[in-house]
Amino acid sequence: MIYDRILLTGAAGLLGSVLRNRLAPQVKLLRSTDITELTNAAPNEELVKADLGDLSAAAGLVKGIDAIVHFGGLSKDADFVSICRVNIAGFQSLYEAARLAGVKRVVFASSVHAIGFYDQNDVIGTNAPLRPDSNYGVAKAFGENLAQLYWDKHGLETVSIRIGSSEPKPSTRRHLRTWLSFDDMCQLVECSLTAPRVRHTVVYGASNNAASFWDNTLARHLGYTPKDSADDFRDEIFASDSRPDRDDVVNRLQGGVFCR
Template sequence: MTAPRTVLLTGAAGGLGTLMRELLPPYGYRLRLFDQRPVETAAGEPDAITAGLADTRALREAVRGADAVIHLAGISLEAGFEEILRANIEGTHHLYEAAREAGVRRIVFASSNHAVGFTPRPADGSGAIPVDTPRRPDTYYGLSKGFGEDLASLYWDLHGIETVSVRIGSCFPEPTSVRMLSIWLSPADCARLLHAALTAPDVGHTVVYGSSANTRLWWDLSTARALGYAPQDDSEPYAARLIAAQGALDPENPEHAFLGGAFCTDPPRWPH
């Protein structure tokens, strides 16, 4: 697949969307921005489309003529089921329907580690957790990401729309917690991964973990590397400072025992 030029970026006003608006254009992409919140565009950026995922007419306009979609929009934290249903489940379905009608053949879906959040973390940075580990969502939010992965699989089998579902860890300029040392995705590596996901051939529906090449990595990056992703960053330079301030991970603390961290315990859900 040749590199797409026009890419619809949903969730463009969010934290991750804002980072990618700066980092993706140097790869040759012309971004079309979409968010329900107004996007403050910089000089040289196209005007953004201000609409929500429930606005199917706006979505159809947004995808028309796009070569691919990076779907970041939706609620990114836990919320009530009805809110998650509208934004993350129904909204993602609306996006896929609009893409199908417009003939868009490639989507990159922002899934999350919270789709498998109740998976016990490895005792060390062994990178041992595979992509095909059974789903164990830690929240309605995590449940919605599992739905999105399955929806992507269905649209590949039914309609030939290829998707790379990226189970993003935590994408910030630098890690802010000891847990994040194992799941951190630097913004530069995020752009590298999204570029690989947009350009790799014959992905069908592929699920990958999204993180940098962290020394303390918990999961297997092999499916991401198979796309051509070559992470360049590592959280280890931040480790000594964070551990000194916060202490080492405690396996008896449920926030530290599972991949999903505080999502498994806030509000307290475990032990039952």
């Protein structure tokens, strides 16, 4: 790891909890933060309870930090006021505090929902125009654009990971194209932190699934080589979902249920 002191936001969430355990042994300091109380700190881990919507909290969170792994914020769709306070205004505050503190790199948990209104028959690259499917998706699109601004204007590097469906195992036909295993998710975050130069890189977060909506060619410099595959669960998925409704947006658009 080329960064010694890392801030992890959203550390109490599903993915954040996995990342806490993976990152702590690799760095000198892991500062883990969430709006809920965190426990069982690793020997080199600081636990900080903070609300990302509290704009005054950002400066304290980034003090002395080299890189940020930003998995915090509201993780589901909500009314725009709530999304704006935490996922938009809070994110901007975190970036500005990072700039002022001299943070070198951010790994941003973006989402498929930033491009969710593409058809499932489309195969799109990382430079495809944004097509958010919800308030949540709008916030992820904002985050990617903010990351581009802070690279172009201030030289703050970011890897924006458009996460597909990161769950313990895939369970739907859509997941056969979008599933990202926890091990592959951790590997992708590690690649985002160890690649020598990323500027602002957008990458799709998916495992080594036989079929995909996405082309990661422009992000190959990260060195990400996924190992797991949703295809190992194909028979189980087909048995539980034998006759999908092709007119349902869940089975027609890349964002699935968020497009409703």
